Amino acid sequence: MKEIKVGLGTCGISAGGKMVYNEFKDKLSQNNLDIEVKQTGCMGMCYNEVLVEVVDNGDSYLYSKVSSDNVEKIVNEHIIGNHPVDEWIATSRKNIEKDPFFKKQKRIVLQNCGIIDPGSIDDYILYDGYKAIKKALQKYSQLEVIDIVCNSGIRGRGGGGFPTGVKWKFSYEAPGDSKYIICNADEGDPGAFMDRSILEGNPHSVLEGMMIAGYAIGAQEAYIYIRAEYPLALKRLKTAIGDCEKKGYLGENIFGSNVSFTIKIKEGAGAFVCGEETALIASIEGKRGVPRLRPPFPAHKGLWQNPTNINNVETFANISWIILNGADKFASMGTEKSKGTKVFALAGKIARSGLAEVPMGMTINEIVYDIGGGIKDGKKFKAVQIGGPSGGCIPASMGDMKIDYEEVTKTGAIMGSGGLIVLDNTTCMVDLAKYFLNFTQNESCGKCTFCRIGTKRMLEILERITLGKGRENDIELLEDLAEKIKNSSLCGLGQTAPNPVLTTIKYFRDEYEAHIIEKRCPAHSCAALLTYTINENCTGCTLCAKKCPVNAISGEVKEIHEIDQDACIKCGLCFNACKVGAIDKL
Amino acid sequence: MTVLKIPEKKREVKNFKIDLLTKKDHKGALIPLLQSAQDSYGYIPEKAIYYISEIVKIPAARIYGVITFYSQFRLKPLGKNVIRICEGTACYVNGSKSVLEVLQDELGIGLDETTDDGLFSLQSVACLGCCSLAPVMMINDETYGNLTSKKIKKAIKEYSFAK
Ligand SMILES: Cc1cc2nc3c(=O)[nH]c(=O)nc-3n(C[C@H](O)[C@H](O)[C@H](O)COP(=O)(O)O)c2cc1C
Ligand code: SF4
Numbered sequence: 001m002k003e004i005k006v007g008l009g010t011c012g013i014s015a016g017g018k019m020v021y022n023e024f025k026d027k028l029s030q031n032n033l034d035i036e037v038k039q040t041g042c043m044g045m046c047y048n049e050v051l052v053e054v055v056d057n058g059d060s061y062l063y064s065k066v067s068s069d070n071v072e073k074i075v076n077e078h079i080i081g082n083h084p085v086d087e088w089i090a091t092s093r094k095n096i097e098k099d100p101f102f103k104k105q106k107r108i109v110l111q112n113c114g115i116i117d118p119g120s121i122d123d124y125i126l127y128d129g130y131k132a133i134k135k136a137l138q139k140y141s142q143l144e145v146i147d148i149v150c151n152s153g154i155r156g157r158g159g160g161g162f163p164t165g166v167k168w169k170f171s172y173e174a175p176g177d178s179k180y181i182i183c184n185a186d187e188g189d190p191g192a193f194m195d196r197s198i199l200e201g202n203p204h205s206v207l208e209g210m211m212i213a214g215y216a217i218g219a220q221e222a223y224i225y226i227r228a229e230y231p232l233a234l235k236r237l238k239t240a241i242g243d244c245e246k247k248g249y250l251g252e253n254i255f256g257s258n259v260s261f262t263i264k265i266k267e268g269a270g271a272f273v274c275g276e277e278t279a280l281i282a283s284i285e286g287k288r289g290v291p292r293l294r295p296p297f298p299a300h301k302g303l304w305q306n307p308t309n310i311n312n313v314e315t316f317a318n319i320s321w322i323i324l325n326g327a328d329k330f331a332s333m334g335t336e337k338s339k340g341t342k343v344f345a346l347a348g349k350i351a352r353s354g355l356a357e358v359p360m361g362m363t364i365n366e367i368v369y370d371i372g373g374g375i376k377d378g379k380k381f382k383a384v385q386i387g388g389p390s391g392g393c394i395p396a397s398m399g400d401m402k403i404d405y406e407e408v409t410k411t412g413a414i415m416g417s418g419g420l421i422v423l424d425n426t427t428c429m430v431d432l433a434k435y436f437l438n439f440t441q442n443e444s445c446g447k448c449t450f451c452r453i454g455t456k457r458m459l460e461i462l463e464r465i466t467l468g469k470g471r472e473n474d475i476e477l478l479e480d481l482a483e484k485i486k487n488s489s490l491c492g493l494g495q496t497a498p499n500p501v502l503t504t505i506k507y508f509r510d511e512y513e514a515h516i517i518e519k520r521c522p523a524h525s526c527a528a529l530l531t532y533t534i535n536e537n538c539t540g541c542t543l544c545a546k547k548c549p550v551n552a553i554s555g556e557v558k559e560i561h562e563i564d565q566d567a568c569i570k571c572g573l574c575f576n577a578c579k580v581g582a583i584d585k586l
Numbered sequence: 587m588t589v590l591k592i593p594e595k596k597r598e599v600k601n602f603k604i605d606l607l608t609k610k611d612h613k614g615a616l617i618p619l620l621q622s623a624q625d626s627y628g629y630i631p632e633k634a635i636y637y638i639s640e641i642v643k644i645p646a647a648r649i650y651g652v653i654t655f656y657s658q659f660r661l662k663p664l665g666k667n668v669i670r671i672c673e674g675t676a677c678y679v680n681g682s683k684s685v686l687e688v689l690q691d692e693l694g695i696g697l698d699e700t701t702d703d704g705l706f707s708l709q710s711v712a713c714l715g716c717c718s719l720a721p722v723m724m725i726n727d728e729t730y731g732n733l734t735s736k737k738i739k740k741a742i743k744e745y746s747f748a749k
């Protein structure tokens with residue numbers, strides 16, 4: 001029996017997955033073949049999209065970079081002729097242990113992502129789905145469930161890293177009749193897509209984790225707060241919830257127990273700060289998403305003043321594995337204080353960008369080189385940015401560092417939710433710091449003066465540095481402002497906003513100094529600090545002079561041209577226009 | 587369904603979903619109501635604000651405060667085609683800045699603006715979720731990855747002619 005699966009996550013669809021899917025359906029029906037074409041979620045190898053898996057008598061073959069033009073050949077040779085088209089195959093399930101991308105990974109959260117059909121509850125059940133909640137309801141008391149989660153050592157995957165079991169216990173012990181569970185699916189970190197891929201690829205795993213949490217703390221109602229820009233994840237969640245309701249897995253007396261549990265969806269409306277738990281709660285209540293002072297913590301006074309337990313998508317997606325496999329097995333992975341695995345979204349200047357789940361404590365180099373295949377286009381590895389706008393840049397020289405909550409925090413970055421952006425020597429660190437500050441400055445809710453105005457001042461300083469107008473004590477000024485913002489902000493947004501600046505100053509101070517003192521951008525990225533000159537390759541074709549908007553280029557036809565540096569506005573048009581590489585950008 | 591007392595003039599604005607009202611209370615209904623208003627009109631018309639204000643019993647001024655807090659909500663209609671350029675980190679380090687420059691040059695508008703002919707609106711988003719194709723933009727529901735200035739110009743031309 002053969003079966004075909006096409007990866008239809010957001011990135012698969014963007015790469016043309018739907019066309020491939022339809023083409024397979026057409027070609028199969030033209031050949032009167034009764035073979036199922038299924039959709040599945042992110043397989044992790046986003047760099048190889050469109051991905052198609054052909055399941056064939058126990059083994060399966062993963063075709064990479066499939067376009068609709070490839071489909072006919074795959075159908076004719078593999079499906080009909082039984083000869084896999086070797087040159088297009090990335091790996092097979094049997095050989096997955098050998099594939100460099102998968103070899104070092106440990107897949108718990110992602111174990112069924114890219115394998116099951118996210119739109120089918122039966123598929124989820126086939127892969128041990130909803131066994132954990134049944135086990136919890138039948139075998140364990142509420143406190144026993146909480147104990148298991150405590151003993152597993154799992155910490156929140158949303159960024160803060162607070163022990164999940166301890167949090168559940170707070171909500172369990174908090175007095176109150178109506179308690180709530182909230183799943184934080186706001187994923188605001190720009191350039192991170194772990195939660196989205198989990199929701200798109202295996203939505204039921206998140207629902208099951210929420211059910212177990214609901215039973216443990218005694219909550220009967222739950223909300224999923226999902227980012228507005230995730231239409232596909234939203235659709236798949238809605239289907240999943242509907243299917244659960246039909247089967248009696250959600251509603252009154254779930255799985256025939258005396259426990260009731262419902263899950264509702266709330267769509268976010270585009271505000272990064274709403275990822276912060278108290279702002280998120282305000283947003284569900286229909287208000288402006290402004291954080292408030294804690295304590296009281298949501299565990300005591302959360303949604304509509306009731307005890308509320310809020311966890312991240314990935315945190316919930318770990319829970320059923322823990323219940324089924326035991327706390328010890330989970331705790332056997334990772335480092336002393338960070339247990340289990342972490343999903344990272346690898347992106348940026350990396351050869352194999354995608355989704356990787358690794359045991360806590362893996363080194364940066366292992367992730368970048370062994371899994372990610374090193375830097376794209378043979379450039380030089382410079383740093384990783386981890387933790388998004390709240391995190392920081394860790395230089396390549398620290399590549400042997402083990403990634404876990406404690407180690408990352410020591411560098412001045414934070415673990416964050418799992419965005420891992422790889423940077424090469426063409427990325428300017430000052431410019432990157434400016435990028436993140438621009439983001440946080442825009443997203444500050446405006447409640448705290450230092451977060452609102454301080455970030456703006458920092459941004460202005462960074463802007464003038466990248467324009468070559470930096471002043472001598474600007475670095476000290478940035479550090480001073482950063483300290484004040486960290487100390488006088490109410491929520492995590494303000495408290496961590498200076499991190500990208502502080503870590504780049506800490507590890508790349510020479511780059512700041514080059515900008516400020518020498519008026520030079522070592523990465524050749526800040527436009528205002530570049531110098532364009534013409535070298536002896538110039539054939540005098542006059543193309544550049546024709547393009548220059550300010551007539552800064554002079555020279556006779558067939559003679560070497562020259563750029564008047566005072567007149568040049570550094571637009572780069574000449575550089576792009578020259579066909580013989582005679583213009584240097586320095 | 588709750589009976590609403592709405593002045594005759596404002597009642598014209600009513601063809602968006604108000605099935606939320608059948609629920610026992612209106613707890614937290616404001617944002618979903620605004621979202622469905624925007625779904626049906628493409629933006630939130632002033633009349634809708636008054637209408638919703640009646641439903642949820644929240645003063646219009648406060649609703650206005652909520653609308654302006656969230657970047658999703660618009661008080662003005664959008665152009666026929668919406669271009670959303672990704673300004674996420676992966677796209678940024680892969681050159682989204684120059685993508686934006688090309689777009690601004692081609693369309694003659696800045697972010698959050700609409701061309702005079704109403705054909706294009708330009709917006710930015712933080713990560714479209716296909717970072718492996720960075721830099722990325724979306725035109726309506728179609729994603730364009732690995733952008734170059736040539737690809738961008740070609741895409742815009744297609745939409746300009748497809749009036
Ligand atoms: C500005 C800001 C944004 C945040 N964004 C998110 C987010 O997108 N997703 C998330 O799960 N947690 C986010 N958090 C963390 C949450 O406040 C909260 O700690 C988390 O959802 C708890 O879940 P966990 O214990 O499972 O990690 C954010 C925090 C801050 C301060
Ligand atoms: S720190 Fe910034 S985002 Fe957080 S509450 Fe204060 S102003 Fe708002």
Ligand code: SF4
Pocket residue numbers: 532544547548549550551552553563567568569570571572573574575
């Ligand atoms: S960079 Fe621009 S302004 Fe300067 S010489 Fe070249 S074309 Fe002229």
Ligand code: FES
Pocket residue numbers: 007009010011012041042043044045046047049051197354355
């Ligand atoms: S493999 Fe496509 S989203 Fe990851």
Ligand code: FES
Pocket residue numbers: 190191192672673674675676677678712713714715716717718720721722
């Ligand atoms: S950063 Fe642009 S798609 Fe993710």
